[in-house]
Amino acid sequence: xxxxxxxxxxxxxxxxxxxxxxxxxxxxxxxxxxxxxxxxxxxxxxxxxxxxxxxxxxxxxxxxxxxxxxxxxxxxxxxxxxxxxxxxxxxxxxxxxxxxxxxxxxxxxxxxxxxxxxxxxxxxxxxxxxxxxxxxxxxxxxxxxxxxxxxxxxxxxxxxxxxxxxxxxxxxxxxxxxxxxxxxxxxxxxxxxxxxxxxxxxxxxxxxxxxxxxxxxxxxxxxxxxxxxxxxxxxxxxxxxxxxxxxxxxxxxxxxxxxxxxxxxxxxxxxxxxxxxxxxxxxxxxxxxxxxxxxxxxxxxxxxxxxxxxxxxxxxxxxxxxxxxxxxxxxxxxxxxxxxxxxxxxxxxxxxxxxxxxxxxxxxxxxxxxxxxxxxxxxxxxxxxxxxxxxxxxxxxxxxxxxxxxxxxxxxxxxxxxxxxxxxxxxxxxxxxxxxxxxxxxxxxxxxxx
Ligand SMILES: O=C([S-])c1cc(C(=O)S)c[n+]([C@@H]2O[C@H](COP(=O)(O)O)[C@@H](O)[C@H]2O)c1
Ligand code: NI
Numbered sequence: 515x516x517x518x519x520x521x522x523x524x525x526x527x528x529x530x531x532x533x534x535x536x537x538x539x540x541x542x543x544x545x546x547x548x549x550x551x552x553x554x555x556x557x558x559x560x561x562x563x564x565x566x567x568x569x570x571x572x573x574x575x576x577x578x579x580x581x582x583x584x585x586x587x588x589x590x591x592x593x594x595x596x597x598x599x600x601x602x603x604x605x606x607x608x609x610x611x612x613x614x615x616x617x618x619x620x621x622x623x624x625x626x627x628x629x630x631x632x633x634x635x636x637x638x639x640x641x642x643x644x645x646x647x648x649x650x651x652x653x654x655x656x657x658x659x660x661x662x663x664x665x666x667x668x669x670x671x672x673x674x675x676x677x678x679x680x681x682x683x684x685x686x687x688x689x690x691x692x693x694x695x696x697x698x699x700x701x702x703x704x705x706x707x708x709x710x711x712x713x714x715x716x717x718x719x720x721x722x723x724x725x726x727x728x729x730x731x732x733x734x735x736x737x738x739x740x741x742x743x744x745x746x747x748x749x750x751x752x753x754x755x756x757x758x759x760x761x762x763x764x765x766x767x768x769x770x771x772x773x774x775x776x777x778x779x780x781x782x783x784x785x786x787x788x789x790x791x792x793x794x795x796x797x798x799x800x801x802x803x804x805x806x807x808x809x810x811x812x813x814x815x816x817x818x819x820x821x822x823x824x825x826x827x828x829x830x831x832x833x834x835x836x837x838x839x840x841x842x843x844x845x846x847x848x849x850x851x852x853x854x855x856x857x858x859x860x861x862x863x864x865x866x867x868x869x870x871x872x873x874x875x876x877x878x879x880x881x882x883x884x885x886x887x888x889x890x891x892x893x894x895x896x897x898x899x900x901x902x903x904x905x906x907x908x909x910x911x912x913x914x915x916x917x918x919x920x921x922x923x924x925x926x927x928x929x930x931x932x933x934x935x936x937x938x939x940x941x942x943x944x945x946x947x948x949x950x951x952x953x954x955x956x957x958x959x960x961x962x963x964x
Contacts, residue, residue: 516679516775516776516777516815516897517677517678517679517752517773517774517775517815517868517870518678518679518680518681518682518742518746518749518773518774518776519673519676519678519680519681519682519771519772519773519774520682520683520684520745520771520772520773520774521535521681521682521683521684521736521769521770521771522684522769522770522771522772523683523684523685523686523687523728523732523736523769524684524687524765525687525727525759525763525765525766525767525768525769526686526687526688526689526726526727526728526729526732526759526769527683527686527727527728527729527732527733527735527736527769528665528728528729528731528732528759528760528769529661529662529665529666529668529669529729529731529732529735530574530575530576530577530665530757530759530760531575531732531757531758531759531768531769532665532669532732532735532757532769532771533546533575533665533668533669533672533757534562534572534573534574534575534755534756534757534758534769535572535573535755535756535757535768535769535770535771536669536672536673536676536755536757536771537562537573537575537672537755537757538572538573538754538755538756538757538771539672539676539753539754539755539771539773540676540753540755541671541672541675541676543560543562545671545675546560546562546668546671546672547560549622549626549671550664550667550668550671552620552621552622553616553617553620553622553663553667554616554620555616555660555663555664556580557579557580557660558577558578558579558580558660558661558664559577559578559580560575560576560577560578560664560668561575561576561578562574562575562576563576565758567758567759567762567766567767567768568765568766568767569766570756570766570768571756572756572757572758572768573755573756573757573758574757574758575665575668575757577660577661577664577665579660579661608653608654608655608659609650609651609652609653609654610634610635610638610641610649610650610651610652610653610654611650611651613634613654613659613663614631614634614635616663617630617631617634617663617667618631622667622670622671623674625670625674625892626667626670626671626674627670629669629670629673629674629738629739630666630667630670632738632739633666633669633670633731633734633735633738633739634662634666634734635649635738636710636713636714636734636737636738637662637706637710637730637731637733637734638652639709639713640706640707640709640710640713640730640733640734641654641706641730643709644705644706644709655695655696662731665731666731666734666735669735673739674869675870676773676870677816677818677868677869677870677871677872678773679815679816680741680742680815681739681740681741681742682740682741682742682743682744682745682774683716683736683740683743685716685717685718685719686711686716686717686718686719686727686728686732686733686736687718687719687721687727687728688702688703688707688718688719688720688721688726688727688728689702689721689723689724689725689726689727689763690702690720690721690722690723690724690725691724691725691726693725693726702725702726703718703726703728704726704728704729704730706730706733707728707729707730707733710730710733710734710737711733713737714737714740716733716736716737716740717743723763723764723765725761725763726761727759727763727767745774746774746776748776749774749775749776750774750775750776751772751773751774751775752772752773752774752775753772753773754770754771754772754773755770755771755772756768756769756770756771757769757770757771815894815895815897816869816892816893816894816895817845817866817867817868817869817892817893817895818866818867818868818869818871818872818875818890818891818892818893819864819865819866819890819891819892819893820864820865820867820872820875820876820879820888820889820890821862821863821864821865821888821889821890822862822863822879822883822885822887822888822889823852823854823860823861823862823863823885824860824861824863824883824884824885825854825858825859825860825861826884827861827883827884827885831882831883831884832849832861832863832883834882835863835878835879835882835883836849836863838878838882839865839867839875839878839879842871842874842875842878843867843868843871843874844865844866844867844871844875845866845867845868846865846866847863847864847865847866848863848864849861849862849863849864850862850864863879863883863885865879866895869892872890876888876890898918898919898920898925899918899919900916900917900918901916901917902914902915902916902917902929903915903917903955903958903959905951905954905955905958906954907936907940907947907950907951907954908950908954909940911936911939911940913928913929913932913933913935913936913947913951914928914929914932915927915928915929915951915952915954915955916928916929917955917959924956924959924960926951926952926955926956928947928948928951928952928955932951933947933948933951936951
């Protein structure tokens with residue numbers, strides 16, 4: 515299973531748009547608030563609400579700054595000529611060094627820290643170039659600092675919670691003209707944005723729209739976290755999140771975040787559902803899934819592994835727990851015999867799941883077993899590219915076979931449920947039917963003479 519995030523930046527990208535779109539994918543405001551509190555940064559409030567941009571409903575993320583005991587919304591549009599942001603502020607977290615320390619010393623988890631620090635570093639490098647100073651001396655604007663810290667950390671918290679294998683961004687669209695900031699009037703793209711575009715080879719499209727669509731925070735997020743640029747050839751869009759920008763343009767100022775599932779089974783499952791499941795099977799080979807480049811050769815993705823050792827849980831109870839875990843979306847479960855303290859024969863229950871399903875798995879383990887504690891960690895997993903092909907057995911039955919390849923070598927694995935059904939229908943043994951399925955697949959892919 516491969517779960518990617520695709521950010522469609524046809525109206526540029528900013529920190530607040532990114533957080534809004536990610537919360538719209540299913541991160542609760544309460545969770546975000548609880549995690550942000552681990553920064554121990556005060557003087558602000560967050561607000562997530564709904565808004566409409568050109569009649570398109572979208573989530574809106576706001577960082578409301580406290581000034582002199584009052585709250586002030588931060589509009590991000592910097593549209594008051596001559597004003598810039600000449601607020602005085604009691605916050606002292608405005609140098610890159612201070613911000614890095616604040617994040618490093620927080621109680622945020624290591625993945626959130628790593629992502630946030632990376633984004634800040636990318637922005638600081640660009641600011642350092644623009645202002646001609648060492649990275650450590652870069653100062654973020656006093657108001658902007660709190661705003662940027664919250665936007666960037668919130669984006670990392672959401673990304674960690676949603677658990678993606680990799681992040682793709684489209685080319686970033688940008689407007690033209692000038693914008694205002696504390697440096698006064700500056701060109702669009704903002705100097706720091708342009709440096710990031712160059713340094714990180716970000717594909718960009720300059721449009722005739724008047725105004726700034728890409729902010730330094732948005733460019734920093736895209737530059738620091740984008741792992742891929744090319745959309746997979748085949749995928750299913752599992753969910754869409756829409757984040758609103760603060761400005762109004764002739765086009766809808768939104769950032770769309772999409773969860774892409776590039777797993778072949780999911781793609782063909784949806785395809786079969788759409789086409790009517792019997793239709794596909796009836797037409798056999800012609801309807802078989804032909805290619806899948808969504809999973810690259812030996813591609814890596816991240817999974818969560820949960821483990822618990824139990825010496826007081828019956829076989830029946832553990833078997834039931836495994837069933838529940840699989841029903842809740844576990845990718846695999848196993849029970850490994852172990853000897854625990856005091857030489858007690860016991861089992862280690864191991865669960866592999868998508869990072870986003872961690873909490874669900876924990877709930878099942880604590881509810882359905884006698885475990886009172888567990889270990890969990892994230893692992894990279896390497897998976898072979900695979901595609902499902904449909905083949906016809908000599909007796910006319912159609913079965914699905916998974917075709918995997920590695921360094922040009924092909925492996926065929928008949929689908930268990932189809933094997934079971936074919937064995938029962940033909941009243942023949944499992945190895946016989948499997949062999950016929952593998953031979954048929956091999957013949958179809960490589961021909962008689964190979
Ligand atoms: O605060 C600074 S140093 C600053 C630098 C630049 C450069 O490009 S240099 C640009 N800006 C403008 O500030 C706003 C806010 O950006 P966020 O990323 O903090 O949302 C934006 O209009 C930038 O162009 C500020
Ligand atoms: Ni600057």
